[in-house]
Amino acid sequence: MFQALAARTRRDILRRTIDHEQSVSELARDYDMSFAAVQKHVAVLEAAELIVKRAEGRERLVRANPDMIAHARALLARYEELWRSRIARLDDLLAEDAAGARDDRGPDPSGSADRPNQGD
Amino acid sequence: MFQALAARTRRDILRRTIDHEQSVSELARDYDMSFAAVQKHVAVLEAAELIVKRAEGRERLVRANPDMIAHARALLARYEELWRSRIARLDDLLAEDAAGARDDRGPDPSGSADRPNQGD
DNA sequence: GTAATCTACAACCAAATGGTTGTACGAAAT
DNA sequence: ATTTCGTACAACCATTTGGTTGTAGATTAC
Numbered sequence: 001m002f003q004a005l006a007a008r009t010r011r012d013i014l015r016r017t018i019d020h021e022q023s024v025s026e027l028a029r030d031y032d033m034s035f036a037a038v039q040k041h042v043a044v045l046e047a048a049e050l051i052v053k054r055a056e057g058r059e060r061l062v063r064a065n066p067d068m069i070a071h072a073r074a075l076l077a078r079y080e081e082l083w084r085s086r087i088a089r090l091d092d093l094l095a096e097d098a099a100g101a102r103d104d105r106g107p108d109p110s111g112s113a114d115r116p117n118q119g120d
Numbered sequence: 121m122f123q124a125l126a127a128r129t130r131r132d133i134l135r136r137t138i139d140h141e142q143s144v145s146e147l148a149r150d151y152d153m154s155f156a157a158v159q160k161h162v163a164v165l166e167a168a169e170l171i172v173k174r175a176e177g178r179e180r181l182v183r184a185n186p187d188m189i190a191h192a193r194a195l196l197a198r199y200e201e202l203w204r205s206r207i208a209r210l211d212d213l214l215a216e217d218a219a220g221a222r223d224d225r226g227p228d229p230s231g232s233a234d235r236p237n238q239g240d
Numbered sequence: 241g242t243a244a245t246c247t248a249c250a251a252c253c254a255a256a257t258g259g260t261t262g263t264a265c266g267a268a269a270t
Numbered sequence: 271a272t273t274t275c276g277t278a279c280a281a282c283c284a285t286t287t288g289g290t291t292g293t294a295g296a297t298t299a300c
Contacts, residue, residue: 002131006123007258018199025276037259039277044257058267058276069199076193079138079184127288145246157289159247164287178246178297244299250292257286262279269274 001072004048009033010041014064017051021063121192124168129153130161134184137171141183 005011013027028038042062045051050068054061125131133147148158162182165171170188174181 002122003126006126009258011122015199023276033258034260035277036261036279039279040258043278060277064199066199069196073193073196076189076196079135079186079189129288143246153288154290155247156249156291159249160288163248180247242300244297246295246297248293248295250294251290252292253288253290255287255289258284260281260283262281264278264280266277267275270272 001048001050001068004044004050005072007041007044009038010045013038013041013045013062014050014069017062018064018066018069021054021061023059023061025059027062121168121170121188124164124170125192127161127164129158130165133158133161133165133182134170134189137182138184138186141174141181143179143181145179147182 005014009031016022016027024039024042025035027042028035031038042051042053046053048068050065051062052065054063125134129151136142136147144159144162145155147162148155151158162171162173166173168188170185171182172185174183
């Protein structure tokens, strides 16, 4: 699933089909690549269940599957949950430790806001 | 970034380094692949800023960067936001349509919004 | 000092990925 | 009926990916 989300074109297709369902050729029209290439991207998204297809005449209408998007988000949320529970554990340790030596060298979650630019 | 999250081994490294920072060789010890392979995975995660490395003697200690994980999650949340706003728009359209067609006072949210998919 | 350890990096390889063109087939339009 | 359109799929190609081994530089241990 993350593999399916890894290509920009596929994320764009996903975004567009959230808005409203579109046929494969409608989608393909707006990308600077062949119809077959877009069709393969759609197939990858379909295999990951991030979209669903529906036949209407000779067209195949594509729409996003919000359940799967939510699922991806939930997986990442679990990582954040791990992080928060780690902080909670550290807080506990520090609270106990604070009675003894107050050492200012440690993980600094509040100030760890590196620039979250670049890298999609 | 999604590309960096696409490989299971890398997601596992990420999960492990959320818990506590570990050296590259500590990480490598638990995978059935060469040290160099793990090192390359770490490099990919580092390039995506999903982890940061810190030198301590001859070791390189790896820890997850929760800001970047939150960023990934936020991107997916935007997709969900698009989905919700699409629903909201459809509700608006139906409400306007009801008000325009009739000189009736007030929208009709009771049961008329039953078909959010055009032509399903 | 020398040896062992941890890391980085280059060169190489097989497989997957992202793209192409060409072909084929059902549905729609003429 | 013939053509056009929308789709699927195969074959092919270049690049990337995920892995390997080997070499070299630091740092630590003996």
